[in-house]
Amino acid sequence: MFDLLDILPLSLLIFACAVTLLGGFVKGAVGFAMPLIMISGMGILIEPQIVVAGVIIPIVVTNGMQVARAGLGSAWDSLKEHWRYVLVVCVMILVSAQFLRSIPANAMFIVLGVPVVGLCAIQLVGWHPRIPPKHRRVFEWGAGAVSGALGGLAGTWGPPTVLYLLALDTPRARQMAVQGVIYGLGSLMLFLGHLRSGVLNAQTWQLSALLVLPAIAGMWLGFKLGDRFDQERFRRATLWVLVLAGANLIRRGLVG
Structure with missing residues (x-):
């Protein structure tokens, strides 16, 4: 035991x-x-592969909590409607996770930083695509592939999933149920993928398991205190902080 x-x-x-x-x-x-904050925050001082490993088990546990909170009935309905997207995300997470250990450390900082900056910037400007119904099936396959590839390499597929749901004009209440399913199943694939890749191993699983405790404590505080402040202003402030943190990861990748 390490x-x-x-x-x-x-x-x-x-x-x-x-x-x-x-x-x-x-x-x-x-x-x-949560994955974006963990990746961009821990990546300031900690090596990228250790960061990704640390994120894995907290993501599995907290996404499981989110699915349970939304209700299993809603989860099943969401899975039936969006099964193509969910399937491609899960497969691509498993596949792309196998390439993580072959990426040099400096390049890995860029791999982590670029999605953080890009996805947060898209949310800050409020842009989202509009997809006509006749193109939905192609869009589901393509968007799922991009989201899953990012998930396996950078540990985050949440922001692309939000853009996917917005592009389909999914009602907000429905979005939460769909996100719970995609995040929950995706996190299980991330766990399995990095068991196979070796990123989650006899050493790093202990760190990842330890981080479950502050993740749950933080969620509990967020549930309790979240209604006491302007959520939209808090969301935008969080996104700006993530943009700066992601830009710092890119800087580390470029200058060494």
Whole structure:
């Protein structure tokens, strides 16, 4: 059995827990961004593959909580309607996860940073595509492939999923149920994919399991306190912070 301190010194373990607590709080308060916060935040000081490994089990647990909160009936209806997108996302997460360990460290910072900046910027400007019904099937396959590829490499497929649902003019109440299914099944694929890739291994699973505790604590705080402030303003502030953090990851990848 490996000691956690063999993976990270105590100061970085505390830092990782603090970032995860913040990510859980934001997810509980406004329903998104925990993987983005964990990746961009921990990536400031921690090596990329360790960051991705650390994200995996907290994502599985918190997305399971989100599915349970939405209700299994809604989850099943959502799966029947969006099965093509869900299928492609899950397959692509499994496939792309196998390439993570072959990417050099500097390039990995860019792989993590570019999606964070790009996806957050898209949400800040409020852009989303409009897809006519006759093109829906092609769009589902294509959007699912992009989302799954990002998921396997960078651990996040939430923002592309939001854009996908907006493009289909999915009602907001329905969006939450669909997101719960996609995030829940996708997180299981991420877990299985990185067991196979070796990113989640005898050392890193301990870190990932430890980060479940601050993730749940943060979500609980977010559920309790989320209604006490302007959620739209809080959401935009979070996105701006993520843009800056993602830009810093890109800088690290470019300058070494």
